[in-house]
Amino acid sequence: MTSLTAPSDQPGRRDTPRVTPPAGDWTPWGSQREFLSQAKAILSRVHKRLTWDRMAELAEIEHRALKTYRMPENSPDHRAMPKPVRRQIESLLDQVKAGVQARGSMAFGADANVSVERSPLLGLVAPALAALVVRTAAQLHNEGMGVVVSGVTRRPGTRVGLSAEDRRTIALVSRARLTLGLPDTTAEIHNLLVLCTQPFGDWLPLPEVLDEGLGTVRLIDPEQLMPTLEAEGLAEDVAGLSSLVEEQLFGDFKESLGKLPAAHAESVYTTVRDFVVRHPVVRLHKLEAMLEDVPSAVANRIRTGFYEPLSARLDGSDGVALCAHCGNLAKSHAGGAGWLCTTAACVQNEPTVPRFFEASEEEHFRLTRGLRQYWLEPGIDEIRLFDALKAQGLAPRLYPHRDRVDIDLGARSDIGLDLKAYASPELLGRRLNKKPGGLAHYAQRWLVVPDWLANSTPGYMDRLRGALGGGPIQALTTSQALDRAVALHKNRPGETRA
Incomplete structure (x- = not known):
């Protein structure tokens, strides 16, 4: 096996080759200082350009402490390395050995049989x-x-x-x-x-x-x-x-709403959020028209924090391309074959058909990055389900009680719906079991997953229901939720009307 050479710590001293210890044996052939040098050389196989400070971080040792362990034994600054520290370094070396064997690119010994306890x-x-x-x-x-x-x-x-x-x-x-x-x-x-x-x-x-x-x-x-x-x-x-990022994004907006009477604040919240999701890119006059019906303090928060001037089209030309389905920016597909919407939920539903306007036209504004992530992305599916429920003759409420849930089926309904599009159904189920949020205010709690996500992920709904563990929260796809709501409306119309 090829020898490893560990550099000397003394200026002017010629480096001498040192042989790597046999597999599974990290007993130093020499001083504590030599052991550390050997360990650094071995760790450098997977940690390229490894420094002593970086090694200290990996071993969870103070940088200054490691420096004292590396001092010559006759130095007044030398300190003996405690056994727990040594074991921590040996554990790192064992992990290197196991990892190298796992990927088969380097072996420590043909007959090595390593069983590494996972931390x-x-x-x-x-x-x-x-x-x-x-x-x-x-x-x-x-x-x-x-x-x-x-x-x-x-x-x-x-x-x-x-x-x-x-x-x-x-x-x-x-x-x-x-x-x-x-x-x-x-x-x-x-x-x-x-x-x-x-x-x-x-x-x-x-x-x-x-x-x-x-x-x-x-x-x-x-x-x-x-x-x-x-x-x-x-x-x-x-x-x-x-909630740290969301609080920073919406803290001022929520504060201004908090100064309004409760019923008015709820109405303004729904109006603003519905508008935002339906208008990821908006002309100035349309934005101002909506803000005329909003209290001035809230309107000022929206002007200064929700939208930003829109630059030219993403492909560098003079115009701007918008998705014909959701109204967000569209970008040309790699290779120039078609267009892609920049809203993930919209891309999953149907191909993007762009519509264009000249950048020289009336000034346009686009939602800020945070609003696009926390309101627009989940809002695409929320708005579509809300519109579908209304089209079937129901009277759903969107973001009732300032987003207690995404949708409920009316003021007298005991059914609340929260739409979630988590890539991991296990994570979603665990989180909702632990913190049901606004769903806890409803007797019937529907956790709704977009059809596109359930269809594209093998076993998504079964895995989600398994993670929920048969509790009070029911997992449904958007199409299942729509069908069930329509059926309930036919049987109990009074509960799903305004």
Whole structure:
């Protein structure tokens, strides 16, 4: 087997080759300092350009402590390495060995038979990473920093950079990839966030992740570059982060509504949110016409925080292309074959037919990134079901009681509907079991999943019902919910009328 050479720490001293210890035996052939050098050389096989500081993070050791362990024994700064620290490093080495064997690109020995005990910390990878994504998005929104992310360590008194908690999360993800025999490409925050736009199963297929049904989950929406609903759900138990971004986005709006009489506030909320979902891109005069019927304090919040001037078309030409179905921006398909709507829910329903207008026409405004992620994306399916119910003669209410649920079937109805489009039915079921939200106010609680999601994911509804565990929440597709509501209306019309 090829020898590894560990660099000397003394300037001017010539490096000497050292032989890697046999498989399963990390007993140092020499001093504590040599053991650490050997360990760093082995870890460097999967952690490219590994530094001592990075090794300290992986082993969860203070940087300064590791430096004292590496000092010559005759140095006054030398400290003996505690046994728990040594075991932590040996555990990392065992993980490297198991990961290398798993991917078959390098072997430690033909007869090696390794059984590595999995750390319970690996079960925290997904929620910890989701929390990092939510914290980062909240910081960017709060600071008005656009999409700038800094990988430097945050200094006391500053708000830029990575906190100690962020560093621990990144180190945990690196360790998780190491157990899979994957390279440590996630040590850099920008690389890690790019990977978060992809499903977990593509880049972090841990058993602890896949067994929880998270293989198809993305933490960052690749179009809007905002945390997904799944990220919010996973982060909800981590320091109360689940609503942090939404609170920053809608806090002023909700505050202005709170100064109105309750019934008026509910009416204004529904009017505004219905308009926003139906008008992701809007002409100035149409926006102002809607705002005429809204209290001035609320109208000012909408003008300053909900919409932004629309730039030229995404393909760089002078016009703007809108989806004929939902009204959001359309973009040309890769290779120029057709068009794609930039609203994910709309793309899943039907092909996009663009309509064009010149950028020189009356000024247009587009929903801000946060509104597109948290109101428009889920709102497409909510509005379609609401319109379908009305077309069948029912009198549903949209976002009643300021979004207690997405839809109910009338003021006298005991049926509340919440539409959710989680990639993971297991995550959705667990979250609703734990926090049913506004559904708890209704005797009949319908959790509604868009048809396109149920049809595109094998066994989605069965998996969702299994995660719900037979509780009071009923899982239905949008078509099933529509059929059941219409049937109830025919049998009990008084309960589904205004």
